[in-house]
Amino acid sequence: MNKIANVNLKKDLSKIEFPNEISSIDSIMDGYKYYQMISTALKLGFFDKMIEIGLASPREIAEAASANGMFIRSILSALEDIDFVKSHGDGYMLTEQAETFLSKKSRFYQGDLIMDLGRDESPWNDLAKVLERKEPPKLIQKEVDELQIRSLAQQCIRGEVQNVIKGIVSRNEFPQHKKLLEIGGSHGLYSIGLCQENNALSATIIEQEEVLPLTSAFVSEYRMGDKITLQEGNIENLKAVSEEKYDIILLSHQLYQYRREMGETLEEIVKMLNPGGTMVLNHRFCSPQCDIKPGDGIREIDRALTSFGHPLCHPEGIKDVLENTGFVNVSLIPHETALGYAVLCIGTKEDRTLQKTSDAKETFVSDYSVNGEDKIC
Structure with a gap:
């Protein structure tokens, strides 16, 4: 029988055993947060600034990127979790993977593709409109601008x-x-x-x-x-x-x-x-x-x-x-x-x-x- 049907809503809160499967929900939300972090870093030129200064302390990185220093260590830690940053002593630098795909100077740059996905005009930001079937398929296509063309190229x-x-x-x-x-x-x-x-x-x-x-x-x-x-x-x-x-x-x-x-x-x-x-x-x-x-x-x-x-x-x-x-x-x-x-x-x-x-x-x-x-x- 469905677990939800067996839940006693009046049960004492201390007795509730929360399902371990919640980790899949957390992964979805974490993915969204990582996306927001990467796209924001791209907009701020964060990765190219890190390449310019090389191995540096969180304070030096914050100053170079004109970023709020209170968040910088957390950002660097999160980037390290997904292998875009590596630490050495008290300093941080980009990994080869980040330099390859997130630096505008790289021929393999994917930053515009990332940012295009999350902008207001992206169909992924209004998927409900697509699924409601109120518009013909041709209207799924968004208006063309430089970001879209560069994302298509990437x-x-x-x-x-x-x-x-x-x-x-x-x-x-x-x-x-x-x-x-x-x-x-x-x-x-x-x-x-x-x-x-x-x-x-x-x-x-x-x-x-x-x-x-x-x-x-x-x-x-x-x-x-x-x-x-x-x-x-x-x-x-x-x-x-x-x-x-x-x-x-x-x-x-x-x-x-x-x-x-x-x-x-x-x-x-x-x-x-x-x-x-x-x-x-x-x-x-x-x-x-x-x-x-x-x-x-x-x-x-x-x-x-x-x-x-x-x-x-x-x-x-x-x-x-x-x-x-x-x-x-x-x-x-x-x-x-x-x-x-x-x-x-x-x-x-x-x-x-x-x-x-x-x-x-x-x-x-x-x-x-x-x-x-x-x-x-």
Whole structure:
């Protein structure tokens, strides 16, 4: 019988035996407190200040970071508990792990990703709104600003951008390609990486007006301004944006909201690709057999929040669409991202008349209910 049903609310307080399982509740609250501590330290530049001064006393660290000295020893102790700080005598310094991921000077910096998670506009800060089903999935997406774009880049650099670039570079036709179109380039890391791999390649990134200055900042950081051009636009107005033909067209995480019009959407994009050109589609899909591994529950929520409510289903369907649209040597390459299972789909365009693919549009959704939402797999 349920323990709660056996509780005698009138029992003497001294006789109550509190369940030991409360430790799981404490762990949840501790996690929130650690997050607040780390994000606050990032905002204050705490970690970079500690790198500058090296091994130092709590008082010296408080002065360098302009922090309240009454709390500094407790903060340092908590950071030591999670292996971000190590003590030596009366002094403290950052661990290698903290310098790698929490210093802005590190190429592996993850600070913007951490801070983006906790800001007011994050869907994690208003998950109730998402679950109430009062808004369509597309409104889960937050407004775009520098913090979000940098957090996306920091998430992408964990292996996803490397996997995508390797998959494209491995194609026999890649060295001959000269012009790349990236639709919805965001941080621009895919175009940057591909142009680094092929000196003859130049790229055009199409993005929304408010995103372009942020993309431009990344292009400048990597000194690729002479090889990468930015244009305002989106997947729905490509004809108005460009009449050029390209050797590579790349879409990464752009097709979730078009899952029911996949064939028609891709048909328009394919027209911009030269014969012999390469189409690259990189998207999150439901894991094979829709199996969620133990411990992956939180990551699955993240995948839904960043995929307009649900990852795509059945990657073999996207291969069928490309083959029906005039592609050969179509490969499906599963790979892991910071948000779990994804599939890279790459094909070469044949020089023949395009076929209609409207019958393929339902292969990318799970069985959906009468209100048009995807059901849980």
